Amino acid sequence: MEKTDIKSLNLEELNAEMLTIGEKPFRAKQIYDWLHVKLADSFDEMSNLSAALRETLKNSYEIIGVKPVEVQTSAIDKTQKYLFQLYDGNVIESVLMRYKHGNSVCISSQVGCKMGCRFCASTIGGLERGLTTSEMLSQIYAIQKETGERVSNVVIMGTGEPMDNYDNFVKFVKILTDQNGLHISQRNVTVSTCGIVPRMRQLADEKFQITLALSLHATTDEKRKVLMPIAYQYSLKEVIDACDYYFEQTGRRVTFEYSLVGGVNDTDEDASELISLVKGLNCHINLIPVNPIKERDFVQSNKKVIDNFKNKLEKCRINVTIRREMGRDIDGACGQLRKSYQDRTAERKL
Ligand code: SAH
Numbered sequence: 001m002e003k004t005d006i007k008s009l010n011l012e013e014l015n016a017e018m019l020t021i022g023e024k025p026f027r028a029k030q031i032y033d034w035l036h037v038k039l040a041d042s043f044d045e046m047s048n049l050s051a052a053l054r055e056t057l058k059n060s061y062e063i064i065g066v067k068p069v070e071v072q073t074s075a076i077d078k079t080q081k082y083l084f085q086l087y088d089g090n091v092i093e094s095v096l097m098r099y100k101h102g103n104s105v106c107i108s109s110q111v112g113c114k115m116g117c118r119f120c121a122s123t124i125g126g127l128e129r130g131l132t133t134s135e136m137l138s139q140i141y142a143i144q145k146e147t148g149e150r151v152s153n154v155v156i157m158g159t160g161e162p163m164d165n166y167d168n169f170v171k172f173v174k175i176l177t178d179q180n181g182l183h184i185s186q187r188n189v190t191v192s193t194c195g196i197v198p199r200m201r202q203l204a205d206e207k208f209q210i211t212l213a214l215s216l217h218a219t220t221d222e223k224r225k226v227l228m229p230i231a232y233q234y235s236l237k238e239v240i241d242a243c244d245y246y247f248e249q250t251g252r253r254v255t256f257e258y259s260l261v262g263g264v265n266d267t268d269e270d271a272s273e274l275i276s277l278v279k280g281l282n283c284h285i286n287l288i289p290v291n292p293i294k295e296r297d298f299v300q301s302n303k304k305v306i307d308n309f310k311n312k313l314e315k316c317r318i319n320v321t322i323r324r325e326m327g328r329d330i331d332g333a334c335g336q337l338r339k340s341y342q343d344r345t346a347e348r349k350l
Helices: 011-020 025-036 051-060 133-147 162-176 197-206 221-227 236-250 268-278 303-315 336-349
Strands: 067-073 080-085 091-099 102-106 110-112 127-130 151-156 189-193 211-215 254-260 283-289 320-322
Touching (some): 011 025, 067 133, 102 133, 127 162, 133 151, 133 162, 162 189, 189 197, 197 236, 268 283
Parallel strands (some): 254 283
Antiparallel strands (some): 067 080
């Protein structure tokens, strides 16, 4: 019989499980506390449960975690990149960024990705599978345990498309922000999507207070199709309407991510088109100097072009920031550490 992934159960579900195995409901609260507050990795740590109950749990449930196999630390800003191994041998990456306002962890939502964005390293090997709720949570738990420092912000901007792993993602948000768990404020959680419109609308209806970030990257459907295959499925109009709907339903300002690719989407004309596209929307634009990956020949826009692009937007009173590059000296961009680890292990096998 397959064991149940206990860390992916919310408190209500855990209560129901305890009832079915003839235990008192308060046991559910105790176990939930061990898993999501004390961040236990084994049933043996759960010292306020009887030995008999711990045995019963071991027979029917498993605690799914992630195991660090490599950690890189930036000498510049102490950003840390973690490579984690999963129960099935797959590897994923997560990043810890230390800011003045607190520690922020960027997690992966899938093993690989099928969205095919041209500049992104995560998508090169395609999609392996979606992560379980427990695997998403465990990236944060493992980093908090390892550093002994509280994580206050979470961004779902690592490998994978969270809207392509919707149910596990939504459950992850609920458990992560639950007052009986780590209780991270929903306002400190940001999810980034390439723009899967029906899921964005569904997320709006969940009425979370999390920030939605849309990977925009281009200002016309034609240009967006060059960078992002998802643009063949949903037009810019549909995507922007979904962002509007998100704002209507949640009152949360949407972030547009715009990776500046030298000579591709960084001209004055692009800036003007971007201004007309977002005019009147309650939004924030995050300009990301593209992080070149060796498999593609995209280059970063030069500094002057980036500053000029930003100034143009600011003149029209659009909220805009340039994303600070963290961990430049380590395999910083999405999917690069995992990719280089896979390349290295493949070389060793030859
Ligand atoms: N699938 C989601 C989240 C993962 S990527 C999404 O598409 O939004 C997080 C952000 O990093 C996205 O905006 C993505 O387009 C961007 N990104 C990926 N690779 C990049 C690179 N090499 N340089 C700059 N931005 C990149």
